[in-house]
Amino acid sequence: xxxxxxxxxxxxxxxxxxxxxxxxxxxxxxxxxxxxxxxxxxxxxxxxxxxxxxxxxxxxxxxxxxxxxxxxxxxxxxxxxxxxxxxxxxxxxxxxxxxxxxxxxxxxxxxxxxxxxxxxxxxxxxxxxxxxxxxxxxxxxxxxxxxxxxxxxxxxxxxxxxxxxxxxxxxxxxxxxxxxxxxxxxxxxxxxxxxxxxxxxxxxxxxxxxxxxxxxxxxxxxxxxxxxxxxxxxxxxxxxxxxxxxxxxxxxx
Numbered sequence: 001x002x003x004x005x006x007x008x009x010x011x012x013x014x015x016x017x018x019x020x021x022x023x024x025x026x027x028x029x030x031x032x033x034x035x036x037x038x039x040x041x042x043x044x045x046x047x048x049x050x051x052x053x054x055x056x057x058x059x060x061x062x063x064x065x066x067x068x069x070x071x072x073x074x075x076x077x078x079x080x081x082x083x084x085x086x087x088x089x090x091x092x093x094x095x096x097x098x099x100x101x102x103x104x105x106x107x108x109x110x111x112x113x114x115x116x117x118x119x120x121x122x123x124x125x126x127x128x129x130x131x132x133x134x135x136x137x138x139x140x141x142x143x144x145x146x147x148x149x150x151x152x153x154x155x156x157x158x159x160x161x162x163x164x165x166x167x168x169x170x171x172x173x174x175x176x177x178x179x180x181x182x183x184x185x186x187x188x189x190x191x192x193x194x195x196x197x198x199x200x201x202x203x204x205x206x207x208x209x210x211x212x213x214x215x216x217x218x219x220x221x222x223x224x225x226x227x228x229x230x231x232x233x234x235x236x237x238x239x240x241x242x243x244x245x246x247x248x249x250x251x252x253x
Contacts, residue, residue, distance in 0.1 A: 001232040003213055003250040005241045009201045013046025015253050016199045016235040020047070020127055021054045023195050027126040028061050033097070035123045037185065037193065038066045038089060039139070040081040042169050043131035045088065047199045047235075052092035059093045063123060065116075067130065068140040068184040069104035071155070079171035080104075102153070102183050109183055113153040120152045120189070128193035132200045135161040136208045136221035140184035145222035152189035157181050168204075187225055196232040198223075203239040210243040 006012040020036075027034035038048075066085055075082045082101050090099070100119055106112040136143055142159040163178040172178045190196070200209055212223035213234065226232045241247060 001213070001227050001229060001234055003234045003236065003241075004253045005244075005247065005250050006235060006237050006253045009046055009237050011253060012199060012201055012235045012237050014050050016047040016129075016197050016233070017050025017053075019233050019235075020051050020129060020197050021057060023127040023197075024057050024062060027194075028058060032061060034062045034127075035125045036062055036064050037125055037128035037190075038064060038085055039129045039131050039199075040066065040068075040084040040088075041131055043199050043201055043205075044129060046201075047129060047197070048088050052089060057093075059096045062096050063098040063100075064089075064096050065100050065120060065123075065125070065185075066102060067128075067190075068182050069102035070179040071104050071109050071181045071183060072179050074105050079166065104183055109155050109181075113151065113155060113183060116153040116183075117151055125189075125193040127195040127197060128190055130190065130196060130198050130223075132198065132205060132208050132212055132223040133162055134165045134204055134208055135159065136211055136223050137162055138187060138190060138222040138225065140182040141187050141222045143222055144219040145187055145225075147187050147219055147225060149186050150188055151186055153183055154186050155181060156184045187222060191225060191229055194231060196226060196229055198226060198232060198234045200234070200240045201237045203242065205240045206243045209236055209240050210245075214245060 024034045069081045103112050140156050142162050166172050166178050211221040217224045
């Protein structure tokens with residue numbers, strides 16, 4: 001894991017976006033294709049803004065998956081991750097080669113996982129964009145996360161702190177409106193990605209960042225697994241890095 005502390009949220013987005021662009025360009029150069037996994041949420045907005053501004057990437061050679069989706073939430077809902085990706089990514093790039101959405105409002109979420117698992121088995125993921133939740137979650141793998149499950153996509157239950165974060169970010173009006181379950185990419189599948197770019201701004205994520213970066217690797221802080229990934233790039237801002245004890249060790253940007 002390489003940790004970067006950026007002077008601002010804007011700088012964080014630029015640096016993370018540039019790194020994602022670099023990885024995609026190299027993958028296309030090496031094998032004439034690339035596979036990208038997209039995260040959603042407020043932490044990803046500036047990273048995606050930078051990435052979608054690239055005029056170098058041939059998006060027709062890029063296949064796209066996304067990390068997670070609420071179960072039972074229609075795409076028309078403002079908090080739908082499918083809607084988020086269409087508005088913040090697809091509307092800003094030329095047509096991608098393939099995009100595989102998680103249909104969270106499928107009548108059978110487990111069958112939807114089986115469908116996605118059969119698709120992603122044919123792809124090697126080049127770069128996965130992620131964030132860290134206030135409870136330390138990675139995708140929707142809330143603590144204690146299952147580090148061992150082999151299936152790429154799984155059904156998970158969302159804990160209260162995770163659901164409250166969604167209310168705090170303005171996606172839902174009250175806790176009762178937040179779905180209690182989701183389809184999420186598993187920890188094992190996330191860490192199979194050749195590269196991982198983790199964008200984490202804001203003070204409210206400071207404790208989770210401290211635990212993920214300087215704490216022990218534990219299912220009780222799912223994002224701590226990123227310590228073990230040799231090609232993980234973690235981008236923080238001044239606020240999200242404020243509780244780190246060894247700030248002088250990390251790269252400034």
